Amino acid sequence: MNRKAVMEEFLLMTFGTLLVSIGTYFFKFPNNFSTGGVTGMAVILSSMFPGIAPGAFNSIINIFFLVVGFFLLEKSFGVRTVYCSLLFSGMVQAMEWLLPMKAPLTSSPLLELFFSVIFPALGSAILFNLGASTGGTDIAAMILKRFSSLDTGMALLCSDFLIAAATILFFGIETGLYSILGLLLKSVMVDSVIESLNRRKSFFVITQKPEITCDYITHTLMRGATTWTSEGAYTHHQSTVILTVLSRSQAVALRRYLRQRDPHAFIVIANSSEIFGKGFLRA
Helix, strand or coil: HHHHHHHHHHHHHHHHHHHHHHHHHHHHHHHHHCCCCHHHHHHHHHHCCCCCCCCHHHHHHHHHHHHHHHHHHHHHHHHHHHHHHHHHHHHHHHHHHHHHHHCCCCCHHHHHHHHHHHHHHHHHHHHHHHHCCCCCHHHHHHHHHHHCCCHHHHHHHHHHHHHHHHHHHHHHHHHHHHHHHHHHHHHHHHHHHHHHCCCCEEEEECCHHHHHHHHHHHHHHHCCCEEEEEEECCCCCCEEEEEEEEEEHHHHHHHHHHHHHHHCCCEEEEECCCCCCCCCECC
């Protein structure tokens, strides 16, 4: 991987970690929401030991899970997760120092719950998509995902449910139910965001003029394509089928181009979110 690609990945990881930190510090900690994860454990432990800030517990527990992750996950995951985990802990503790909070930002727990879920879910999805995480029980979720058939959202749900449910014992039934609801929303949202980030358009073009389409795909859009000869079931006319996978903007451009240059082409466009190979996800 070249230096530019590495820099882009680390900028994305930094942005994802910032989103998780904002949602955790400004919305989760002040409301005692424990939607699982290390931050949920930190919320519970800080209620048991009032003299220690949640950010400190967050850092301690993260170190434990990082050690486990190094032994059970790929080395690249460990390096990225160490970076994001330490950055996350540092950001939360910096916010505690620079912007101390003694009460929630608003008087609406439901509104705060949504933001405590949305920011971390977006950030976690970005990190998972890059093969990283902010550490903690996210590592447990990645281990479950690797050694089972569970998807990321369900793995998070399994690893975090007991932590969220424990909030009932420490902060009451209302906060506990909010925490469980937040965990359910987060598990669904993470998978939705990951799928959206990876979504591409698969094109099947059946045409009598394959040169027009292939030339535009390879030289203008700078993408690859595969062709094969087909025969109509009714007409028995010979045609060429072209398969290519494009981003949303490239898909719009190709569809507009074919409408002008090859209006008789038969086009099938499908959404695809799991595409492995050169230019897409690593298998």
